[in-house]
Amino acid sequence: MKAFALxxxxxxxxVGQALAWGQEGHSIVAEIAQHRLSPQAAALVEQxxxxxxxxxxxxxxxxxxxxxxxxxxxxxxxxxxISVPAYDERRDCKKSETKGDCIxxxxxxxxxxxxCATGDDKVExxxxxxxxxxxxxxPLHTVxxxxxxxxxxxxxxxxxxxxxxxxxPTHTAGNFHTAWDSDLIKKAVWDWGAYVDRLEGPKGWxxxxxxxxxxxxxGTPAAWADDTHQLAPVVWMLRPADNVLDxxxxxxxxxxxxxxxxxxGLRLAKFLNxxxxxxxxxx
Numbered sequence: 001m002k003a004f005a006l007x008x009x010x011x012x013x014x015v016g017q018a019l020a021w022g023q024e025g026h027s028i029v030a031e032i033a034q035h036r037l038s039p040q041a042a043a044l045v046e047q048x049x050x051x052x053x054x055x056x057x058x059x060x061x062x063x064x065x066x067x068x069x070x071x072x073x074x075x076x077x078x079x080x081x082i083s084v085p086a087y088d089e090r091r092d093c094k095k096s097e098t099k100g101d102c103i104x105x106x107x108x109x110x111x112x113x114x115x116c117a118t119g120d121d122k123v124e125x126x127x128x129x130x131x132x133x134x135x136x137x138x139p140l141h142t143v144x145x146x147x148x149x150x151x152x153x154x155x156x157x158x159x160x161x162x163x164x165x166x167x168x169p170t171h172t173a174g175n176f177h178t179a180w181d182s183d184l185i186k187k188a189v190w191d192w193g194a195y196v197d198r199l200e201g202p203k204g205w206x207x208x209x210x211x212x213x214x215x216x217x218x219g220t221p222a223a224w225a226d227d228t229h230q231l232a233p234v235v236w237m238l239r240p241a242d243n244v245l246d247x248x249x250x251x252x253x254x255x256x257x258x259x260x261x262x263x264x265g266l267r268l269a270k271f272l273n274x275x276x277x278x279x280x281x282x283x
Contacts, residue, residue, distance in 0.1 A: 021138055022182030024192040025261060026059035029134040031196045032206070032265025033272065040276040041269075048123045055130050055268075056192075062131035074099040075106040075128070076135050079144035080229050082236060087225045092144070103136050107221035114275035126272075133271060136221065137264035139256075140177045140236075142229040149236070152176040158247045160187025169247070179245055180235070184257055187250060195261070205258040206266075217266040224267065231256055 021029070034055045037045065049058060066073055079102070080092045087093075093102035100106070106128070113125040135141050140149045156172040156179055163169070172183055189195045199206045210216070219227070238252050239245070 021134055021180075021261075022185065023060045024182055024185045024195070025138070026063075026131060026134045027056040027192045028185070028195050028199075028261050029137070029264040029268060030055035030059040030130055031193070032199065032262065033130075033268035035200070036266070036269035036273075038273040038276060041272045044276045045126070045272070048126050058127045059130050059134065061127045070098055071100050072128075074101055075103050075132060077141040077148055078102040078104050078136075078225050079148075080142050080225065080232075081144050082233050085226070085230070087142075087222050087229065089222075103132050103141070104221045104225050107132055107136065107224075111221075111271070111275070112281055114272075115278040116280035129271060129275075130268060133224075133268040134264050136224050137228050137260045137267075138180060139228055139232040139234075139260065140180050142225055143232050143236070147177075149176040149180075150178075152239075152243065154179055154239070154243045154245050156183045156187075156245045158187055158245065158250050160184075160247070160250055162187060162190055176239065176243075176245075180257075183245075184250065184253065185261075188254065188257070199258060199262050199265075205255075205262040210259065211262055211266065216263070217270040219267070227263075228260065231260070 031054070045055060046053075049055075062072065062076070066076070074096055078087060078092050080087055087104060089104070093105055095101040110125050110129045110132070114122065114129060117125050143149060146152055152175055154174060154176045156174065157169050159167060159169050174183065185192070185195060189198060198204055201207070205211055235253050235256060238249060240249060
C-alpha cells in the first residue's frame, strides 16, 4: 500500500498542470500550420516524420511522453500570476531539477535546436515545437494560481454548437483547465477536422481581419506568453459564480477560443518555415 501511495503521489507531482490542449486542440493547431508550410518546411517535415505523416499525427506526442520523461513537465506551461500583465523570467520560469523550467525558455531553445540538431534529436525538436506552440496559446497555461485552474472544479452544462433542435444540455463534471483543454472544443464541432474547416471558412477567424494583420504570426515565445496571458483574466472572470459553464459562457468565450487556436496555427507555420531555412547559430 505504501508503494502504491508513493506511486500515486509521484504521478500527481509529475503531471502538474493538465495536458493542454487536448488531442483535438493540438491537432487543430497542427493542421492549420500544415496548410501554410513553405516547400522547404514541408520537405523538412517529410524528412523527419516520413512521407504521409502529418504534423497532427505527432501533435500530442509531448503529452504521451511526459510521465516517462518528467524533466519535460515544466515545459508545457509558464506560471505567471494572473494579476500581472506580462512574463518575467526570474519570477515565472524558475528551473527545477526534476521538472525543467518553462515553456518560454524551451521554445527559445527549440528555435536553435531545429536548425542545429541531427538524427533523433531533430525529430524530437520538431515534435516538441509543434506541441508547445499549441500549449503557449492556451490561456490557462500561462496562469500560476490554482495550478493553472486545475484546482477549480466546474460543471460543463451546455448545448454548444453540436446540439440543434430541441436537444437538452449535456453535463460533464471536471475542472476549469480541462474545460479549456478540450470540453469547449468538443462543444463547438463533432471532430477536430470540422473545427479546422470552421476556422478556414469564409466567416472563420483565419479569414478575418485579426488573422490578416501584418506580423500576427511573428514574435517571440515571451511575446506569445504575454499575448495569451492578456486573455487569462478575461476567461477567468467570465466564469459564472456557481462554476457552471453554460451556453452563455460558451458564446462569450468562443471567439477567444477560435482566436487562440488560429494564432497558434499561424505562428507554428512561421516557426517551422523559418527553421527550414535557418542556419545553425555559431557556438
